[in-house]
Amino acid sequence: MSLLADAxxxxxxGIVDHPDDVRVNLVTTxxxxxxxxxxxxxxxxxxxxRGGRTATALRTVMAGIGGRGVRVDVVDTDR
Amino acid sequence: xxxxxxxTDDVEASSPAEAEAEPQSQSKTEDLLVQEGDIAGDYxxxxxxxxxxxxxxxxxxxxxxxxxxxxxxxxxSKLVGPRGNVLESLQExxxxxxxxxxxxxxxxxxxxxxxxxxxxxxxxxxxxxTAEKVLASGERARLHPMTPxxxxxxxxxxxxxxxxxxxxxxEEPQRRVIIFPKP
Numbered sequence: 001m002s003l004l005a006d007a008x009x010x011x012x013x014g015i016v017d018h019p020d021d022v023r024v025n026l027v028t029t030x031x032x033x034x035x036x037x038x039x040x041x042x043x044x045x046x047x048x049x050r051g052g053r054t055a056t057a058l059r060t061v062m063a064g065i066g067g068r069g070v071r072v073d074v075v076d077t078d079r
Numbered sequence: 080x081x082x083x084x085x086x087t088d089d090v091e092a093s094s095p096a097e098a099e100a101e102p103q104s105q106s107k108t109e110d111l112l113v114q115e116g117d118i119a120g121d122y123x124x125x126x127x128x129x130x131x132x133x134x135x136x137x138x139x140x141x142x143x144x145x146x147x148x149x150x151x152x153x154x155x156s157k158l159v160g161p162r163g164n165v166l167e168s169l170q171e172x173x174x175x176x177x178x179x180x181x182x183x184x185x186x187x188x189x190x191x192x193x194x195x196x197x198x199x200x201x202x203x204x205x206x207x208x209t210a211e212k213v214l215a216s217g218e219r220a221r222l223h224p225m226t227p228x229x230x231x232x233x234x235x236x237x238x239x240x241x242x243x244x245x246x247x248x249x250e251e252p253q254r255r256v257i258i259f260p261k262p
Contacts, residue, residue: 007129014122014176046175054175057168064157064165065130 002026004066008035011058016043034071035062047074113138115145115177115185122176123149123169123189130154145187147173155192163198166191167226199232206236206256210243213258222256224249230256 005024013019018040025036037058039047048055059072116138127134133152140146149155159166170189177185190196202225209220222233230247233256237245245258 003130007126010125010129011172015172015179017179054172057171060160060165060168061158061172064160064168 112140112145148190202232203236206233210237210240
C-alpha cells in the first residue's frame with residue numbers, strides 16, 4: 001500500500017524546487033484512506049497549480065493507479 | 080485557454096526563454112526537444128518501476144515537439160483511464176517535471192498503449208463522416224465536448240472535406256467543435 005505513497009512522492013518530487021522536503025504519508029481513518037502530501041512551503045503553489053490544476057492531475061493519476069477510494073490531500077504546513 | 084497552461088512565476092530567472100513575450104516558442108532546437116524527452120523518460124520510467132508495471136518507453140521528436148510513447152503490459156490501461164483522462168493528467172505532470180529541469184514550458188506529447196493513435200483514427204472518421212452529413216444536409220452539426228487534442232484531430236479531418244469548415248465554441252471543459260456548410 002505504500003506503493004501508492006511512493007508513486008505519489010516520486011510524481012511530486014519531480015515538479016518542485018525542494019524535492020528533499022517532499023513527504024507522503026498514507027493515513028487510514030474510518031472515512032477511508034488519505035495520502036497526505038507535505039512539501040516545502042515555497043512549493044505549495046507548484047503542487048496545487050493554477051486553479052488547482054496540478055493537484056487535480058495528481059488526484060486523477062492516483063485514482064487511476066490506486067482505485068477510487070484514496071484521497072489526496074496537499075497539507076499546508078505554512079499555517 | 081492554452082493546452083499548456085501553467086503558472087510560471089517561480090521559474091528560475093536564468094532561463095533565456097522566460098524573457099520571450101511569446102508563450103509559444105517558435106522552433107525549439109532539436110537539442111532541447113531531445114533533452115525534454117530524456118527528462119520525461121526518466122520521470123516516467125521511475126514511475127513504472129515503483130508501480131511494477133511493464134512498459135517500454137520510446138522517445139521521439141515530431142513536428143517540433145518531444146513525443147514519449149509507453150507500450151507494454153495490461154497495467155498500462157490504468158495510466159490511460161476512462162476517455163484518456165489519466166493519460167492527460169500524467170502528460171501534464173510530465174510537462175511540469177520537464178519544465179522544472181529546463182526552465183522552459185514544454186509541449187511534450189505523451190502516448191500510452193497507442194491510445195492517442197487509436198483515438199485519432201476514431202476522431203478523424205467522426206470528423207470526416209460528420210462533414211459529409213453537413214455537406215449533404217446543409218445543416219450545421221455540433222459535436223460533443225472534447226479535449227484540445229481531440230478537437231485538433233477533428234478540425235484537421237474536416238479541413239480535408241471541401242465545402243465545409245469548422246470552429247470551436249464554448250469554454251473548457253465543455254468546448255466543442257461545430258461544423259458549418261460553406262455559404
